[in-house]
Amino acid sequence: MTAPASDRGAAALFLGIDGGGTGCRARLQAADGRVLGQGLAGPAATRLGIDTTWAAIETAWTGALAEAGLTPADAGQIRAAAGVAGYSRAGMPEALAARAHPFAALTFESDGIIACLGAHNGGDGGIVIVGTGSCGFVRIGGVASKVGGYGFPVSDEGSGASLGLRAIQLALRAHDGRVPSSALLEEVLRRFGHDPLQVVAWMDGATATDYAALAPLVVRHAEEGDAQARAIMQDAATAIEGICRALLERGAPRLSLIGGLGSVMEAWLAPDLRRRIHAPLGDALDGAALLAGRPPRTDL
Known part of the structure; x- marks a missing residue:
């Protein structure tokens, strides 16, 4: 107030x-x-x-x-x-x-x-930002360093943009019959009229924010048990775990997840890491x- x-x-x-x-x-x-x-x-x-x-x-x-x-x-x-x-x-x-x-x-x-x-x-600690992009920061004794966050698509693993990208990749493979389809992949394809050429046209101008707009679909379907969505979330969690462990190895005494997907991703982390996470x-x-x-x- x-x-x-x-x-x-x-x-x-x-x-x-x-x-x-x-x-x-x-x-x-x-x-x-x-x-x-x-x-x-x-x-x-x-x-x-x-x-x-x-x-x-x-x-x-x-x-x-x-x-x-x-x-x-x-x-x-x-x-x-x-x-x-x-x-x-x-x-x-x-x-x-x-x-x-x-x-x-x-x-x-x-x-x-x-x-x-x-x-x-103001104290020592590290953060992992999980939103449209992803990045880790640690600050110890007034000295700060960064992990990841070099920009989508070459970096920003585990982010909302990466969730959206992976969902589109798997949806196209499902369209070809190369991987099993699922409710998530069907919903993604439906957004493009089940036409891969529409995906290609969209891709030419799509930004990280556009890809991240698909992240809520992945999260929702994962919570509903969709196997493909759960696999995407687990892969993303593994990437975020890598950033977390890098920050801890640099000496972060305290670690927080922040950003729009921070609390969502925390639930997918390994139990030993969840015990190291503190609310900001x-x-x-x-x-x-x-x-x-x-x-x-x-x-x-």
Whole structure:
């Protein structure tokens, strides 16, 4: 719940920004973690270009300040940090750092780093993001490293996009009579009029997001006992297990699964790994606020 502006107090404020490929969020917090205002904007991934990314970030933070009853003139009391998808692209750190802003400070990092900070309340730990794509991050003693996440289709194993791709591959094989059909594969083929040429035409322009749109079908049919869907889910879980074990081998003392498919995939993991998974203590916006200097919460 957003706290009223009158309850802000005079202490320093902390603005967290999460710039992703589907949208940009901003959250203004007090030092104790109370939410004072929030803002939303369109995509802010650097692949869209620096101007688009910056415009989304500005729109999101302007909304958060407005909801808190603040104006840009008040921004000098705010320390801000932003996690941006694609931050490591060549030239982007420098381009973002060069932009003028009204805050006492503005720090940039990758969206994965702020998610990791938030999940562990600023402490050491690792995360596996399982959404449209997949990626692992671990942060120990202030040093972060990454596992996977090089982009679909060459990477992002176990992700929603990979589930969709595998479902289409098996559906085409079932159409040819090369593998047994199933309710899942029939439903996938039905979406394309049982015509492989429609699949090929769709493939020419399909994005990772388009493939990931088929993931809910795989999950639903797996839960209903469909053998092909269950095999796809198990293969995906094996891939996610590989990322988890790599993070643990790097010394992660705590591990969380996050993203739209995180909780779904957790149920498919090996029992020893499920025992190592912890619920995240906060989200990416909490992580950005921590990066900006907000103290870790003591009530968790």
